[in-house]
Structures are given as C-alpha cells and as structure tokens.
Amino acid sequence: MAAGGEAHGPLHQFEITRLIPIEVGGVDLSFTNSALWMVIIVAVSTLFFLAATSKASLVPGRLQSVAEISYEFVANLLKDNTGTQGMKYFPFVFTIFIFVLGANMLGMVPYSFTVTSHLAVTATMSLVIIIGITVIGLIKHGFGFFHVFLPSGVPMWLAPLLIVIEVISYLTRPVSLSVRLFANMMAGHTTLKVFAGFVVALGLAGVVPLFFVVALTALEILIAFLQAYIFTILTCIYLNDAFHPHH
Secondary structure, three states: OOOHHHHHOOOHHHOOOEEEOOEEOOEEOOEEHHHHHHHHHHHHHHHHHHHHHOOOOOOOOHHHHHHHHHHHHHHHHHHHHHOHHHHHHHHHHHHHHHHHHHHHHHOOOOOOOOHHHOHHHHHHHHHHHHHHHHHHHHHHHHHHHHHHHOOOOOOHHHHHHHHHHHHHHHHOHHHHHHHHHHHHHHHHHHHHHHHHHHHHHHHHHHHHHHHHHHHHHHHHHHHHHHHHHHHHHHHHHHHHHHHOOOO
16 A cells, blocks of 8 residues: 555555455455445445336336436347347346446546456456357357358458458457456546646646546546447447357
C-alpha cells in the first residue's frame, strides 16, 4: 500500500485490498474489495429486477419500464446477430450485459470500486465467453466448426496463409475483448481522479477544472454504457460464429 500522499494518487483507487485473508494450500483465496463489489453488483442487480417485476402491470412503472427496455435491448441485440437460434443463450448474454453495465455504473459512485478496471476480471470473463462459444461450436458442428478459420470461397493457394491469420485472430479475441473494457474504464477513472485533484489543489481557482470534471463524468457515464454494449455485441457476434462457421 502506498504511503503518505501517494495513497491518494490517481491509481490508488484501483488497489486490491484483502478484507478477509484466506489461504488454502499456499494459494491466496482472500476475500478482497474487488470480490465485495462483485457481490454488491449481483445483489443490486438482483434486487432491482425483483423490485421491477414483483408488481408487474400492463401499464409499467419506472422500474418495470427500465427492466423491460433492458430485456428488449439485449434480446434484439442477440436476435439481430445470431437469429432465433441464439435466443436459448439469452440468459447468459443478458447476465453479461447487466453485470458489466452494473460494474461500470456503480464504479462511478464516489469511493466505490470499479471491478471492470482490472484486467484479471475482464480477462476471466472474456476467456469464459470464448471457451464457452468454442465448446458450443464444436458440439453443434463437430470438426466442421474449424471452417471458421477458412471462410468459404477462398482460393486454396491462399488457404495456408489465411488459416494462420484467422487462428491468430481467433486466439486474440479474449485479449481484445478484455483489454478494451479494462483500458477504457481505467483510463476514464484515472482522468477523473486527476482533474478532481486539481479542483481540490487549486481552491477557488479550481472552478475551471470542476467544469471539466462534470463534463468528464457525463462522458464517463456514456462510456460505461457503451463499453457494456460493445462487450455484449461482440459476445453475440462471436456466438454467431459458433452457429455459422462457414460464412
């Protein structure tokens, strides 16, 4: 843990701290602030949808309207990218969207912790998604799934080079998926922290950076939604490859 003034630097907000030390067989399984906020995200999301649907009516209230819009948004996203056959995986895709969106939005609350600003979290989610999609493709098509590495209509003399390129592209999917989310959230929160520090340090002269903080906060909220959208739509696109490896 940083000492002195460094403890309040822009990167201090990303520090992982052990809340309940746990070690099993030399492996650190401690319950951390990151794990705590993941529990909070799941709890808040669950409570929201329970509250929104507990008294559902034909004329929806505000909570029910938000819940229905979220449901329809992800359902249309999945259907547009995978067709009706992808709807069986709607619970999984919807969970991904709500978790990432909840993590990004709750991370905007002062003194909270943004779990999606850590590569370990985003990389784990990305690996689960890509491995799961690969398994679905293999179950559905068998070895025919590997046609995803050789699009139809490609001349055979180009096949060796194209297969290598497609394999590398496929293997880098979890990297690009995880780094995009992690980098955007970390960069945005770091920038906000820096400008907030200027506001405090400059006193009355901090009015100008204060305007930047307000503008950046609004922009960061938009980015929080966009990153959840991008993460979800890429999941849908990759899922479509499992259904149609011959395209």
